Amino acid sequence: MVSNQAQLLLPLKKHIEEATFPMTNEEFEPILGHFDVIRRKKHQFVVQEHDQVRNEFWVLKGCLKAYFVDGSGKEHIIQFAQEEWWITDYEAFLKQSQASIFIECIEDCELLTISLENREKLCQEQHRMALFWANKTKFGFLALQKRILSLLKNNAKERYEEFLRLYPSLLQRVPKKMIASFLGVSRETLSRLE
Amino acid sequence: MVSNQAQLLLPLKKHIEEATFPMTNEEFEPILGHFDVIRRKKHQFVVQEHDQVRNEFWVLKGCLKAYFVDGSGKEHIIQFAQEEWWITDYEAFLKQSQASIFIECIEDCELLTISLENREKLCQEQHRMALFWANKTKFGFLALQKRILSLLKNNAKERYEEFLRLYPSLLQRVPKKMIASFLGVSRETLSRLE
Numbered sequence: 225m226v227s228n229q230a231q232l233l234l235p236l237k238k239h240i241e242e243a244t245f246p247m248t249n250e251e252f253e254p255i256l257g258h259f260d261v262i263r264r265k266k267h268q269f270v271v272q273e274h275d276q277v278r279n280e281f282w283v284l285k286g287c288l289k290a291y292f293v294d295g296s297g298k299e300h301i302i303q304f305a306q307e308e309w310w311i312t313d314y315e316a317f318l319k320q321s322q323a324s325i326f327i328e329c330i331e332d333c334e335l336l337t338i339s340l341e342n343r344e345k346l347c348q349e350q351h352r353m354a355l356f357w358a359n360k361t362k363f364g365f366l367a368l369q370k371r372i373l374s375l376l377k378n379n380a381k382e383r384y385e386e387f388l389r390l391y392p393s394l395l396q397r398v399p400k401k402m403i404a405s406f407l408g409v410s411r412e413t414l415s416r417l418e
Numbered sequence: 419m420v421s422n423q424a425q426l427l428l429p430l431k432k433h434i435e436e437a438t439f440p441m442t443n444e445e446f447e448p449i450l451g452h453f454d455v456i457r458r459k460k461h462q463f464v465v466q467e468h469d470q471v472r473n474e475f476w477v478l479k480g481c482l483k484a485y486f487v488d489g490s491g492k493e494h495i496i497q498f499a500q501e502e503w504w505i506t507d508y509e510a511f512l513k514q515s516q517a518s519i520f521i522e523c524i525e526d527c528e529l530l531t532i533s534l535e536n537r538e539k540l541c542q543e544q545h546r547m548a549l550f551w552a553n554k555t556k557f558g559f560l561a562l563q564k565r566i567l568s569l570l571k572n573n574a575k576e577r578y579e580e581f582l583r584l585y586p587s588l589l590q591r592v593p594k595k596m597i598a599s600f601l602g603v604s605r606e607t608l609s610r611l612e
Contacts, residue, residue, distance in 0.1 A: 292567065300570050302566060314560050318557070355541055361556055362551070365555055372496065375566065375569050
């Protein structure tokens with residue numbers, strides 16, 4: 225019988241199974257033991273510039289944005305994350321160095337967190353979890369490669385249309401000025417595209 | 419005793435060990451059995467737009483560029499690859515769909531190739547190989563995230579200086595006009611930065 229806590233976290237079980245193969249609740253519970261649950265309010269940060277980044281985050285509920293602030297104080301959005309997406313400052317997380325970006329909740333959030341140490345332990349100890357991260361990272365890699373192609377290749381209108389196609393659910397929950405920042409266009413340009 | 423063919427391919431053994439843990443030659447040979455060796459001359463393609471992309475490539479010797487051609491016929495370089503780097507059209511490879519880019523040898527090349535089927539088979543069957551791809555893709559993901567940040571954040575001079583810092587060896591072997599294309603600047607702008 226799976227505990228109440230684990231019951232709440234069954235989306236993670238499903239998420240891991242989808243990238244690997246089915247598991248019993250008994251197999252899931254020790255994996256879950258490597259994660260913690262945190263809750264953050266809208267506008268709270270989970271990573272701030274110069275922080276030591278100890279954790280990767282998986283969204284149970286809510287929405288976040290990752291961004292950097294340029295010399296003139298302007299915010300540039302690198303990534304959004306909503307339910308079942310992973311987010312952190314990967315450079316700082318994987319190299320255990322200081323953050324160069326901010327990650328902020330744009331809604332109240334419930335997040336699972338895992339430390340690099342626990343992630344590597346799970347990967348070393350369980351074939352399933354190595355397979356899980358190999359598969360997940362593969363598609364994350366793909367998404368980033370598409371983003372680079374899009375930044376190099378597409379004009380503002382094409383980038384906006386691609387965003388609509390790839391992330392229709394984000395359009396409903398993210399303020400337009402943030403979408404403009406993600407696309408690298410002004411709010412006024414975005415208005416003309418809508 | 420490792421065969422002559424395997425002897426030539428020991429850099430791959432070292433590459434896998436560095437991301438996982440040491441192995442014997444007897445453990446390496448069946449892994450190697452999932453790869454093929456191909457040789458291509460300068461200017462030959464390993465991927466062309468609209469190809470079915472069956473393979474991922476690992477560079478034993480030589481240098482390649484991945485690029486797309488825009489509506490006006492202009493070439494935009496997405497990635498270079500030299501010894502011990504992986505390259506393919508990852509979207510087409512992972513989704514087994516048609517290529518949207520070209521990958522061309524800019525020197526004579528010796529490459530190891532692996533099909534998606536063989537890569538997934540190795541990942542499923544061997545904990546080591548799942549761990550290997552989890553670790554390798556992690557750092558590939560990081561490199562792409564840095565490239566996006568750089569495209570969004572840095573001006574031409576900063577992008578050039580970052581390129582020099584990250585890839586000093588490429589500067590020696592890649593024509594300047596290709597570096598300009600990778601950085602998204604004109605050849606003339608690049609000359610002013612040198």
